[in-house]
Amino acid sequence: MNRIEASSGARIWRCSGGDSTRCGLFPGAISIKTKPAFALKTAGAVQASVVFDEEGFCYVADMTGLVQAFLKDRQIWQNRLNGSVVASPALCPKSNVLFVGTTAGSIYAIDTKSGKTLIKKDIPTTSDPRILSDIICVEKTSAVILNSWGGKYYVLKGENLEEIFCWDAGITPYAGACADSEGNIYCLRAVASRGVEFVKIAASGQESVIFCEPESLRGARRTIVAAAPIIDNSGGRIYFTANRDIGAVLCAVSIETGVILWKIGLPNAVQAAPVLRSDGSVMIFDLRGVALCFGKDGSFLFQYKTDAEYIIASGAVEDAGTVFFGDPLGNFHQLNKDGSGRIIFKSQRAILSRPSFSPQGNIYLPSTDKNVYVFVGNIIGPKG
Amino acid sequence: MKSERKYNSVPVCPGGQLTRRDFLKGAIAVASTLPLAGADLIREPLQKTGDDVLESKVPRTPVGIALCNRYNFREVKKALGRLFDKIGSVRKLVKHKRVTVKVNLVNTSTEDLNGIPLWLTVTVHPVVAMALGSLLAEYGAKEVIFCDQLPFRTSDAEAFSGYGFKIDSFNSAMDGKVRFANTRNRGAYKEYAWVKVPNGELATAWEVNKTYVDTDVIVSLAKLKNHVSAGITGGMKNLFGIPPSSIYGDDLKDEPDEDAIGYRNQTMHNCVRKPFTSADSFTGRSIEGDHGYNVPRFIVDLAAAFPIDLVVFDGISVIQTAEGWWNGSMSSVTRPGVLIAGMNPVCTDSVAAAVMGFDPNAPDKTLPFINGTNYLALARKRRLGENRISEIEVVGVDLAKARFEFQPTFRRVAL
Numbered sequence: 001m002n003r004i005e006a007s008s009g010a011r012i013w014r015c016s017g018g019d020s021t022r023c024g025l026f027p028g029a030i031s032i033k034t035k036p037a038f039a040l041k042t043a044g045a046v047q048a049s050v051v052f053d054e055e056g057f058c059y060v061a062d063m064t065g066l067v068q069a070f071l072k073d074r075q076i077w078q079n080r081l082n083g084s085v086v087a088s089p090a091l092c093p094k095s096n097v098l099f100v101g102t103t104a105g106s107i108y109a110i111d112t113k114s115g116k117t118l119i120k121k122d123i124p125t126t127s128d129p130r131i132l133s134d135i136i137c138v139e140k141t142s143a144v145i146l147n148s149w150g151g152k153y154y155v156l157k158g159e160n161l162e163e164i165f166c167w168d169a170g171i172t173p174y175a176g177a178c179a180d181s182e183g184n185i186y187c188l189r190a191v192a193s194r195g196v197e198f199v200k201i202a203a204s205g206q207e208s209v210i211f212c213e214p215e216s217l218r219g220a221r222r223t224i225v226a227a228a229p230i231i232d233n234s235g236g237r238i239y240f241t242a243n244r245d246i247g248a249v250l251c252a253v254s255i256e257t258g259v260i261l262w263k264i265g266l267p268n269a270v271q272a273a274p275v276l277r278s279d280g281s282v283m284i285f286d287l288r289g290v291a292l293c294f295g296k297d298g299s300f301l302f303q304y305k306t307d308a309e310y311i312i313a314s315g316a317v318e319d320a321g322t323v324f325f326g327d328p329l330g331n332f333h334q335l336n337k338d339g340s341g342r343i344i345f346k347s348q349r350a351i352l353s354r355p356s357f358s359p360q361g362n363i364y365l366p367s368t369d370k371n372v373y374v375f376v377g378n379i380i381g382p383k384g
Numbered sequence: 385m386k387s388e389r390k391y392n393s394v395p396v397c398p399g400g401q402l403t404r405r406d407f408l409k410g411a412i413a414v415a416s417t418l419p420l421a422g423a424d425l426i427r428e429p430l431q432k433t434g435d436d437v438l439e440s441k442v443p444r445t446p447v448g449i450a451l452c453n454r455y456n457f458r459e460v461k462k463a464l465g466r467l468f469d470k471i472g473s474v475r476k477l478v479k480h481k482r483v484t485v486k487v488n489l490v491n492t493s494t495e496d497l498n499g500i501p502l503w504l505t506v507t508v509h510p511v512v513a514m515a516l517g518s519l520l521a522e523y524g525a526k527e528v529i530f531c532d533q534l535p536f537r538t539s540d541a542e543a544f545s546g547y548g549f550k551i552d553s554f555n556s557a558m559d560g561k562v563r564f565a566n567t568r569n570r571g572a573y574k575e576y577a578w579v580k581v582p583n584g585e586l587a588t589a590w591e592v593n594k595t596y597v598d599t600d601v602i603v604s605l606a607k608l609k610n611h612v613s614a615g616i617t618g619g620m621k622n623l624f625g626i627p628p629s630s631i632y633g634d635d636l637k638d639e640p641d642e643d644a645i646g647y648r649n650q651t652m653h654n655c656v657r658k659p660f661t662s663a664d665s666f667t668g669r670s671i672e673g674d675h676g677y678n679v680p681r682f683i684v685d686l687a688a689a690f691p692i693d694l695v696v697f698d699g700i701s702v703i704q705t706a707e708g709w710w711n712g713s714m715s716s717v718t719r720p721g722v723l724i725a726g727m728n729p730v731c732t733d734s735v736a737a738a739v740m741g742f743d744p745n746a747p748d749k750t751l752p753f754i755n756g757t758n759y760l761a762l763a764r765k766r767r768l769g770e771n772r773i774s775e776i777e778v779v780g781v782d783l784a785k786a787r788f789e790f791q792p793t794f795r796r797v798a799l
Binding site for chain 2: 044045062063064083084086103104126127128129130132149171172174190219221222223224225226243246247268269271287288309310312328329330348349350352368370
């Protein structure tokens, strides 16, 4: 394997979007074969991204609650949990533990070697307990971060899932958090009578609201907050979208100062996390089936219209700027740096989750047709 | 409009020897000849039977599933046509008949779900309705009436157009055999129809727009969705739109009103008051404020009164977790990409629940019936149909292949 050096992005995608920045950028230029080499069979529709460890094992969780480990196309183990899995799991970088949250409101710590459940913790709530937000495990602290419809974000100790602290996650939270290298956490939440807030939580637990998109006429209860913020480490900024009654707003925030660098209105609402390209531009996938690209100064670069009425899942981008994403019609798109694109594969059913890169540069595409399609990639260099 | 004939006989039970028209017209006759001063006059005692007797009398029909991922008229029509050929004699059912299609629309057409139109989430997509209508017309249906009660005082065509149902397009696809009917009140009819509920639990009869009676065939065209109170929304739950706002609506004060457009929350969800029917027809056995108790029972009381001949599910692009835009951010769009059809509503709803990843025979207060009673099990006890998936023949796409697990129905309170 080529040695990869890049300023942003993760080689080992331990959570949806790569690492706790969630930027979706793989630090190497890749060309892929457009026909899947093989498919991993699952028991149910797959709505969570595939995650990897550095030894090349991949972990797949599906909507029947089945979690499986594979090495290439060979199943290593499986473990059936007590609820379906919508939230993408996360691996702890420092131990062999996989964290999986279910719609029944449980968080599991699973031994990646044996597949056995080490700990199961139920998130306390007085109403619906489901966990929908993609999980992250912060590299520096090994803390596990998630939220549930109980209305709280939790930071849990990776070793025993004991609560370190929690904070308000707003109404029916769906979006995951992201975290920077210092352990600061960034998240979005919908709050009644206030609107959609972008919040920074210091590693100590101290909370500060950086931005608030005022409550729309329909109310915060109607505003879906499903798209996680992402961090551009090399650019020193965070990108996030906040939905309005009509459309959304895309914001860029300075990590250092917390100042909003720019914000622009988007014509349609957004449910998928943005994707960061290595040139600093950012891709948005909206609920009218359009992928939009903006420069790091907020300038509009291009748009790419799919045939789908909406796009639910985010994409993954290699270092030369090619973005890969799926749509609900089952089409898998390759979107080139210049905005031209094409469908390279058609799944029989909808694609509702974000693709992932394996450490070898292969793309793993989950589908609701009960397959994870694997496209072999060839790493052609650290920069395109 | 067809002239009405008078019937003297009282129907024995739905699904028996009498035709639908006979049964429903008979029910009208009951209503017109009996002074409906009290529910006791038309109430029949619930029959208690052993399980063995129950098993032998529960109707079951095959249910068909097709994969279809986009709202393309030709693709949808082709898929539905194949399904109809597999599930039974749909052609024979509708030939030379007047067909009433109760469509699952909702109490507004002006909302959306995060900018996504209602027909991709909450309501039946017009392409599915048009494809169905086109097939029914080809099969020789005399007339196809798409109906639901819509909260608009405009013309029927205008009321439906907000949901994407354009009368010109439908006419073109159906050789002019189509009509839209907003059944929020008595409409063009001079009077309402009374329809008896065999063994009614919460309702002994329904007072409704005569469109639902002046017909040979009833089709329930449903959307595949979760439902917070009922567990899932299906062909049976779709009948909740039959009781008209003019009698059952929330915007009524102390008497019926032909201008009413309100929903039925007070009368059939919360059950804090009775409807303004011309005779007492609710038993009073509902539980105030308990949607999870009341809604499933009213569903069964509706399905018993209005025997559905054919259920069709639009499961291509739908909402999940809850049933409507009003549930706010707890609901989201998803894409099962399926069409489902069957001739028994309980069997069809049960297969639909299974496609969604749920057990249609699950105990009360477990998923998907997390907030109340399993209406499918209740319907089987009332002998309306089979809800145990192992007892239902599935044709077309295999159930295991078709399964597309929905996010669970929203749970109101932790158990």
